[in-house]
Amino acid sequence: MNQIVKFWERINAFAGKDSDTVRKGRLLNVMLTGIFFLGFVVLLLAAVTGIATPNLSSVIGTLIIVSLVLGYINQFSVRSASILLLFFLTLILVFADAPAELAGGRSSFVFFIPIAISSLLLAPAASFLFAVIATVIIIYLSASANIPISPTIPSGYFFLALISWLASRSLEQALTDLRGINANLDRLVADRTQALSESLEREHIIAGRNQAILNSIADGVIVFGADNQAILANPALGRLLERPLNDLIGNKLETLMHTEQLSPASRETMAQLIQSSEQASSGLRIEWGKKTISTSIAPVMDGINNNIGTVAVFRDITREAEVEKLKDSFVAIISHELRTPLNAILGHAEMLKEAIYGAMNDQQASVAGRIMANSGRLLNMVNDLLDEAQISAGKLSIRPEPFKTAALIEGLHQTLDKVAADKGITITEELASDMPEEIIGDAQRLQQIVINLVNNAIKFTEKGGVHVRIFRPQPDQWTIEVRDTGIGIPKEELANIFEAFRQVDAVTTRQRGGFGLGLSIVKQLVELMRGEIKVQSTIGSGSTFSVTLPLETH
Amino acid sequence: MENFALVIEDDPDLSGIFTKALEAAGFKVETLMDGALAQKRLEEVIPRVIVLDMHLPHVDGITLLKQIHSTSNFKDTKIIMTTADNVQAELHRSQVTIAMVKPITFSQLRDISARLKIN
Numbered sequence: 001m002n003q004i005v006k007f008w009e010r011i012n013a014f015a016g017k018d019s020d021t022v023r024k025g026r027l028l029n030v031m032l033t034g035i036f037f038l039g040f041v042v043l044l045l046a047a048v049t050g051i052a053t054p055n056l057s058s059v060i061g062t063l064i065i066v067s068l069v070l071g072y073i074n075q076f077s078v079r080s081a082s083i084l085l086l087f088f089l090t091l092i093l094v095f096a097d098a099p100a101e102l103a104g105g106r107s108s109f110v111f112f113i114p115i116a117i118s119s120l121l122l123a124p125a126a127s128f129l130f131a132v133i134a135t136v137i138i139i140y141l142s143a144s145a146n147i148p149i150s151p152t153i154p155s156g157y158f159f160l161a162l163i164s165w166l167a168s169r170s171l172e173q174a175l176t177d178l179r180g181i182n183a184n185l186d187r188l189v190a191d192r193t194q195a196l197s198e199s200l201e202r203e204h205i206i207a208g209r210n211q212a213i214l215n216s217i218a219d220g221v222i223v224f225g226a227d228n229q230a231i232l233a234n235p236a237l238g239r240l241l242e243r244p245l246n247d248l249i250g251n252k253l254e255t256l257m258h259t260e261q262l263s264p265a266s267r268e269t270m271a272q273l274i275q276s277s278e279q280a281s282s283g284l285r286i287e288w289g290k291k292t293i294s295t296s297i298a299p300v301m302d303g304i305n306n307n308i309g310t311v312a313v314f315r316d317i318t319r320e321a322e323v324e325k326l327k328d329s330f331v332a333i334i335s336h337e338l339r340t341p342l343n344a345i346l347g348h349a350e351m352l353k354e355a356i357y358g359a360m361n362d363q364q365a366s367v368a369g370r371i372m373a374n375s376g377r378l379l380n381m382v383n384d385l386l387d388e389a390q391i392s393a394g395k396l397s398i399r400p401e402p403f404k405t406a407a408l409i410e411g412l413h414q415t416l417d418k419v420a421a422d423k424g425i426t427i428t429e430e431l432a433s434d435m436p437e438e439i440i441g442d443a444q445r446l447q448q449i450v451i452n453l454v455n456n457a458i459k460f461t462e463k464g465g466v467h468v469r470i471f472r473p474q475p476d477q478w479t480i481e482v483r484d485t486g487i488g489i490p491k492e493e494l495a496n497i498f499e500a501f502r503q504v505d506a507v508t509t510r511q512r513g514g515f516g517l518g519l520s521i522v523k524q525l526v527e528l529m530r531g532e533i534k535v536q537s538t539i540g541s542g543s544t545f546s547v548t549l550p551l552e553t554h
Numbered sequence: 555m556e557n558f559a560l561v562i563e564d565d566p567d568l569s570g571i572f573t574k575a576l577e578a579a580g581f582k583v584e585t586l587m588d589g590a591l592a593q594k595r596l597e598e599v600i601p602r603v604i605v606l607d608m609h610l611p612h613v614d615g616i617t618l619l620k621q622i623h624s625t626s627n628f629k630d631t632k633i634i635m636t637t638a639d640n641v642q643a644e645l646h647r648s649q650v651t652i653a654m655v656k657p658i659t660f661s662q663l664r665d666i667s668a669r670l671k672i673n
Contacts, residue, residue: 339638343657344567347575350660356574379657386640395641 011075019179020172024121025078028085031117032067032074039064059092082121090114090133094141103141104150111137112160119164124172131161220314223300226307228252240314241288253312261289273297278307285317292321331389338382346375384517387448391524398528402554403443405435405470408480411447412454412468420458425465427454432471435478440552445525446480452518453482453545461486461542473548481546488539497535498523522547557671559603561585562592562618563636564610568656572605572636575660579668589613593621600627603670605663606650608637619649632670634663 012029014022039060046056066088074081090111097107111134119127135154142149214221220237222230230249238245241256248256257270266286273284273295282296294317300309349371352360360368390396409429420427450468457466464485473479489497498519526533531549559581563569569585576583581603586592589610596618604622608615615635622628635650636658637643643653652666 336638339656340565340568343659344565344571346657347568347571347660351571351574354578354660356578356660390641397644399644 011071014075014078017078020175021078023175024082025074028074028078028082028121029071031085031121032071035063036067036071039067059095063092079122082118086114086118086121086126086130089117090130090137094137099141099145100147103138103145104147104153108138108153108156111157115157115160116164119161119168124165124168127161127164127168128158131157220316222248222253222256222312222314224253224310224312226309228254228310230256231309237314240291240293240316253310263287270295285321291316291318293317328389328393331385334385336386339379342375342379342382346372346379349375381517384521387521388517388524391521391528396528398442398445398525400440400442400552402438402440403446404438406431406437407443408447408450408470409468412450415451416454416458419455420466423458423461425458425461425463427458427466427468429468430470432469434472435470436551436553438553439478440554441529441549445529449522449525449547450480450482452522453480453547456518457482457484457486457543457545460484464542472551476551477548478551479546479548481544483542483544485542488541489535489537489543490539491537494535494537498533556602557581558599558601559583559605559667560592560595560599560601561605562589562610562615563587563605563607564589565607568607568636568658571660572658572663575663576603576605576667578660578664580671581667587611589615589618592618596621601631602672603632603634603667604628605634605636605667608635608639608642608646616646619646623649634666634670 012026014025017025043057043060046060066085070081070085070088073084093110093113094102096102096110097105101107102110111130115127115130115134118130119125131154134157138153139149214232214234215236217234218236220240221232221234222237223232225231230251230253233245233248235245237248241248242261253270253274257267257274262270263286266288269284269286273281274297278299280296280298282294282298284295286293286295294315296313296315298311299307300311302308349368351357353365353368353372387396409431412429413427416427454466454468461484466485467483469479469481469483471479471481523533526547526549529549531547533545533547535543535545537543557580559576561569561572561576561583563572563585564587566587569587573583573585584595584599584601586595590612592610593613606615606618610618615637619633619635622631622633632651633649635643635646635653636656637653638656640655643655647653651670654662654666
């Protein structure tokens, strides 16, 4: 059975032929097979019923042999086999019945067969050819049998030819259309497939490149999807958190943070970070085991501003944190240890000057005074360093208590009158009458602010004076304003003057002395007191610093 | 009670200066440079003024401060705390008469202690 199917497939293959020929060849195969088997069946029936005549048997035998021969020819030339079959059929039909029956009787219809088949096997218009042939045969048979020709029979042939022609033509047209549609469809599918494979290729390249970029970043990077589950992470993160990458992917940030390695305070920081992941935030520190990690988190937006996830970056700043801690404690220890011997120098010089060990001559007293003045300067610098270190380490706190407003002015004169007088400039002041006599604040730190501002003003003023004004710009605010007639600050430096260790240029540092910490400390103290500092300056005519603080009284 | 002062300070220079300052203010002064010695001495004398450094060898200033507050012997004693650490000064300010942050000058200590004298 299998072999029969294979044989059938093989004879219907018609390799290398156009689709029309293939269709016709296959149709011919079906017809020939039909004739072949029908021949056998008829022969069998004739033999069984006993009506087999030598004439019938030879006709059918011929049919069977012809079908085999034509089937063979069909494999090489469909057209030849078709023409041969049609002519053979026409020929054999002439002998199928008595000439009278064929010409005008009940057998005239047999010529319908080649007419109809020809339009299918050869070309639609071939039906007319076989209609002509059938008519010629009928005329010949009528003439030879001496019977009149019935005009209805040739008319029927041509009518059938017309119908066959129309039917076949529309069939071929439909097939042509279908082939066109198929071809279009094929092209479309091919185009789409091509585009899809190109885009997949592109995507593959982009994804590969993205992964390569991620892999080469030293910081740990993790990307969470809209459902907050990690979809992407780089090897640096695995190394940083000491966990395999597979462990990280698919987890929520919350789950990742639920670990013993994370200190409770850091866990809280992360929780806040996760809650506010709608906004970008950066530089938050967490302690992960023995590591200090700086964390940044930012929402991932698509083209139309929808939040489609979160990206978090973890940077190992353990070394930086250690260095920072070392620096802080270094500054604290140095400042601390420097104070004691400085205190001793100051004390001894003062005792000399105070004549505790007996009276000195003027020159000796003057030297003692210079020792005191210089150790005092040195001490101020050490104090500034310590203040700066304590403020930046967050160790300095503000201690508000009631104090007399006028004391600020008194302290200022006590400390800086001599310094100003040495430079030939004056310190004047103005205490607004609506200022309360007593206010609440950290007197020591406020005094430090006033002294630092005025000291700074004296440093940069060669002639004229420094004017201090204390007033209330608003009922709930008070302002310390320090105006000088000094050299002024260049516009481009205004933004930097509050930075630690900065003076306008290196030359001024040598000329004016100090680390340039004064203004930095003032600004930080003012911020600790929830106030604000402003500066206005004109080159050549002077600067005005104003510190505005919330006013608190009893 | 006489105007007797105890200076507890381990730095030899500073203890000298503080002693001179208190003497200049009119006190009879005894100087101790070790916490353990001070601990023993405080069981024997009741000074009017104690100048107490926080950072001391063997027994620190905090411990001495606790010892002073543990009896009523020192209810009339004025304590001047001296420290180089202003955070520490703030921390213990309430337990002492005056907290002074180093540098402390000769004249400062002389003037302050003079005000604590019994006249």
